[in-house]
Amino acid sequence: MKTFLMKPIVLLTVTFTSTSLFILYCRPIPSPQRPDYMARSFILWLHGLGDSGPANEPIKTFFTSPEFRNATWSFPSAPSNPVSCNYGAVMPSWFDIFEIPVGHESPKDESGVLKAVQNVHAMIDKEIASGTNPENVFLCGFSQGGALTLASVLLYPKTLGGGAVFSGWVPFNSSMIERISAEAKKTPILWSHGIADRTVLFEAGQAGPPFLEQAGIKCEFKAYPDLGHSISNEELRYLESWIKTRLPSSSWIANLWDCHPDCCWVPSVLDI
Template sequence: MLIAKPIALLIATVSSTVLFVLLSRPNQSPRPDSMARSFVLWLHGLGDSGPANQPIRTLFTSPEFNNTIWSFPSAPSNPVTCNYGAVMPSWFDIHEIPITANSPKDESGLLKAVKNVHKMIDEEIAAGTNPNNVFVCGFSQGGALTLASVLLYPKTLGGGAVFSGWLPFNSSIIQQITPEAKRTPILWSHGIADQTVLFEAGQAGPPFLEQAGVSCEFKAYPGLGHSISNDELKHLQSWIKTRLHSSS
């Protein structure tokens, strides 16, 4: 049954990520005084929760992340069409699984979720974080929301990282992307063996972003299904590090 499939996959993903993190933590390095405050917002997938993903932060042990504020919000509980209307944590509605490049889109629900993400970003910037040090990351449904959130945010952010995500909107949204948002870089990672969000859905991302004038680094992972791998998280750490701005 479809009801159990996405949740089971997401629980397996979180469990494997947590195990890797706990087994591979090196010692913390001294805090570098030159690094300004930064912010990483992590958006989980369908049926998951923010707290279940918090161990991801322990992987980011480079001293550049000692001044990083992490946020792992949980999606509200909503009925989900692909799971026969079952109520579960969901940022917006998903009509079918597997998700293909041509799957139906819940743009109205998506835009409501984007407003909530923008509120979190606004609050962090108001607290003193430079927008260039704000990074939004997400897995699966959270990856789709990440993409929409950074493209529709009116300022240039440090970056948006999409894992096993898809394009949750139609091409008409390009008209709403500001010149500042087009300067926000995108990292897109996708497993070739993904049977929940098909690889073709991920492959549709770079051409869309190129058409919109947005820079995107796309990385394909052979043999990887609908989960986050150790290599993806290691690359994310390096990708963010190269984009962090110092306080000087």
């Protein structure tokens, strides 16, 4: 299995090998009265320290199910900032990181996190203003981007579709719990972490669910025994399934598309 390796601090931009996946489907008969049963969704992906948004765009090639036909993706890049754990070197960074590896007790740049959260919230607000239902908005992120994903979901005033944290950590102290709204507590959280991670230690990931439980938030935690500080194909395939189950019903396959008599949708094995 290939993985997307995130090299922490001599920070190399990650490269991706995309897998070509094909889906065959029938062309629906034009019908001006038929509503759009495939609700619009928005997936925002936040990269890790030293990386860039465009370098992560191949991730969306894993999302081949028809439910993602109307999905809008966004891969923003972090601004360049000096980073303490890298001796003040300037690099793409959402907020400051003081030490590597990141552990449960590592110091936190709460002010920097809150500033980054404001920028993420502005992206979400813009998408919702354009017509996307908040419950069809999903935030996902790796490493530093995973920590920012968690903070952005918890501090957003509305219930979102979900937040997915990969190899991340809780970027603020428990005093922040009182700022989490009742609506934000309804947003489901998926947390994935490699047990062999030596950059963001597994203990930092393990501290996530108890923190969320203390705040009254549900979290699905998945541990990957042989995975280091990287994202695996297995994690991305599960993420596709996890988001898909939180989008509007997919029963349209049998009922909502009118095919030509000589045309029908042929499912890929990956859709089953």
